[in-house]
């Protein structure tokens with residue numbers, strides 16, 4: 001378990017680590033950079049660096065948390081990566097099913113495998129399922145997500161690297177938008193963000209603007225036309241506790 005400084009969650013939980021790149025949004029994968037760093041620091045969990053690894057011993061962690069947490073599952077991996085066995089995904093779901101006091105946010109770029117496994121999984125209301133959509137080329141991921149039995153469905157449009165016109169937001173509860181940060185971030189145009197916000201308004205979908213990104217993301221901030229947008233899905237139970245002082249520990 002690790003506290004997170006991601007604006008839309010509280011904790012991260014990584015029952016798998018490592019991944020392989022699948023689309024343009026992966027170009028400057030934060031998890032890859034972090035995994036290499038953690039390996040260099042000698043963390044046993046990251047001895048394989050960014051190579052996909054299954055961590056059976058991480059499965060019990062949510063049972064040890066007190067209170068009710070909002071948890072980003074696999075910030076350092078993709079649970080629906082083709083090399084994660086379905087049996088292990090079922091184990092992760094079982095833990096989430098048995099800890100209904102916590103809300104879990106699962107995010108994938110493998111929307112086709114997600115739908116393929118959908119009927120095998122127990123979608124309790126505390127599991128929010130999301131797909132990443134960074135540009136038009138991968139827009140079809142939302143159609144796979146829509147077909148799943150997840151009770152709360154969301155899109156993470158981050159890093160947004162192109163316009164996303166005419167998104168089909170039917171049966172979608174929440175959209176997060178954010179720009180890329182790092183040393184050579186690809187720019188995000190304000191008109192793309194405003195267009196997604198307008199689409200959310202039209203379809204009554206919660207809109208969360210995470211950040212502009214850029215080489216100095218703190219300075220660029222997260223105001224959109226002078227306002228912050230921290231909307232959450234209606235089924236959410238309480239506001240997210242945001243701490244500016246916690247580091248992203250894995």
Ligand code: SF4
Pocket residue numbers: 018019020021022023025026029030031032076077078109
């Ligand atoms: S899917 Fe996610 S974790 Fe995997 S390489 Fe792409 S950005 Fe990184």
